[in-house]
Amino acid sequence: MFRRKGFIRPGDPDIPPALRRANELMANGDYPAAAQAFEDLARGAVGRNGPRAPLLLIQAGRMRILAGQVPLGMTHLQQGLGLFAARGQWQRLNNNAQRLMAQLTQRGLVEEARQIETILKASLPLGFVPNRGLAPEKGKRILPATCPGCGGPLHGDEVEWTDEITAECPYCSRAVRAE
Numbered sequence: 001m002f003r004r005k006g007f008i009r010p011g012d013p014d015i016p017p018a019l020r021r022a023n024e025l026m027a028n029g030d031y032p033a034a035a036q037a038f039e040d041l042a043r044g045a046v047g048r049n050g051p052r053a054p055l056l057l058i059q060a061g062r063m064r065i066l067a068g069q070v071p072l073g074m075t076h077l078q079q080g081l082g083l084f085a086a087r088g089q090w091q092r093l094n095n096n097a098q099r100l101m102a103q104l105t106q107r108g109l110v111e112e113a114r115q116i117e118t119i120l121k122a123s124l125p126l127g128f129v130p131n132r133g134l135a136p137e138k139g140k141r142i143l144p145a146t147c148p149g150c151g152g153p154l155h156g157d158e159v160e161w162t163d164e165i166t167a168e169c170p171y172c173s174r175a176v177r178a179e
Contacts (some may be wrong), residue, residue, distance in 0.1 A: 023151030035063035139179030149174035
């Protein structure tokens with residue numbers, strides 16, 4: 001059966017059940033189990049050199065930190081950011097590092113936020129200028145907080161916008177309409 005990429009029905013087998021489960025665990029506040037689930041997904045993605053490997057590592061790191069396992073969480077965050085840098089994905093590196101620094105600082109992990117800042121400064125090429133206008137400007141559209149397909153968190157600066165009101169989930173590639 002022919003199906004356009006991104007237009008996925010609920011329960012679609014194209015979205016890995018393990019990804020849905022990891023996001024459910026995260027949403028339910030079971031951070032240790034969510035961390036393990038994201039680590040398993042990340043391990044497979046890294047082994048395949050998959051495009052979602054950096055995001056999965058970052059999610060695993062965030063979950064470890066929320067579970068109180070800060071050193072292990074920081075290791076995952078550094079690995080995820082390192083993959084963005086190794087792939088030359090400077091904008092994604094910058095956006096994720098900025099978000100992580102804010103989240104870490106908000107949790108009182110100031111030294112860890114400084115570590116991320118140091119990684120960011122050491123990784124970005126000279127002359128890099130962040131693109132602040134990634135989301136469509138018309139009407140300042142807002143994405144839902146999570147993907148309706150896989151449950152992954154959505155941020156306007158982490159998605160690929162396919163038109164003025166439609167973005168692609170960075171975890172499952174589902175088309176998501178902004179409000």
